Amino acid sequence: MNQEAPKSTSSKINLEKADIKDVISYLKVDPAKGLTTAQAQERLKKYGPNAIVAKTEPAWKKFLKHFTGPIAYMIEAAAIVSAIIGHWDDFWIILALLLVNAGIEMWQDNKASNALAALKKGLAPQATVLRNGKWQTMVAKDLVPGDIVKIRLGMIVPADLRLIGGQYASIDQAALTGESLPVHKKIGDEAYSGSIVKEGEMTAVVIATDGNTFFGKTAKLVASAGVKSDAQKAMFKIGNFLIVVAVILAVIMVAFRVYRSIAIAHDWGL
Structure with a gap:
């Protein structure tokens, strides 16, 4: 799954695979200070809350x-x-x-x-975020792309991240990817929203939130379970076509019967 930057930017990069320095530069964030409150509010308006x-x-x-x-x-x-x-x-x-x-x-x-x-x-209810140069705990739904966050033992990863600092982290993402054992992560690796940190502590930059995360796209598939599939839509189109044909044939048959009745009545001089 490729996380790409918004169309409004001058160029696109694959935020999952690009060099971490390019990702940080692209997201316009200082890893030592994080985003400012003004930047975060602007991005929150643009991307929406980090929630399904x-x-x-x-x-x-x-x-x-x-x-x-x-x-x-x-x-x-x-x-x-x-x-x-x-x-x-x-x-x-x-x-x-x-x-x-x-x-x-x-x-x-x-x-x-x-x-x-x-x-x-x-989903993670809270996140440890670097804003205005200070670490603080805030609700995870207020995270935006470019936020610098910290993940550690026992925490739920609050958004899709690229790891940028720390020794290592062991993350259980079995519910999302099916791996039976926790995955050892290092700088440059990605961590998925909704996965659980089993060991270690690292800092990371947010690359995707809400429905654009791996977790969010999975949730969208579940939400669309009641939506008609392409096969069902095709069946409805066929059904509608057959209904139209049936109505046309019925009209023709009624018109023919009426014509026959009028013709017979005329022949008998009625």
Whole structure:
């Protein structure tokens, strides 16, 4: 995964792989002093908070969404027609199928929401940050690219970092990358947001926050679990096409029957 600088800058570098001196220069930060409050506030406005933000909507609205769409409307129309002509068995069967389908989709959406909530619990609540030349503890959501931070034993890595100082650190990132054992890190290596420091102490520069981190991109995939896939979208397009064809054929058939009725009536002199 490549962390690249914003498009607004004059040039791009791979913040994961570039020489650490180039990364620091690119992020315009003094490792001995960190960012100033003014710089941090400006970058916070530009990049947003270092947090996984999920869109929420009322449960009733989510539920009603599962009854919308051309195919759903056709099925609902069939249920209404069944009720009008008194075919109540068909009506209740169609209604039951609609409700069961909506219930299954709600259950899947709820599973994705729970998984996202569990992921968010793995984020660091606080971070040790160098601002205005002084080390201070602050909420991790206020971190911005270019911040100088310190990680040590027992801490959760608060953002995607490049290590710039210290002897070494052993970091458990199994939840993100699948490695069974903690990984030994040295200067120049990357540390992922949400991983846990098992040994050592190092300083680092923030290269990515919120949804641009390795962790954030994983969370986005989980959040999109309820979103329609390309295959589903293709199926809906096919379904919509078939509905249009069916409507056109129905109109043609009705027009033909009407024409036949008029022609027969004319032949009989009615």
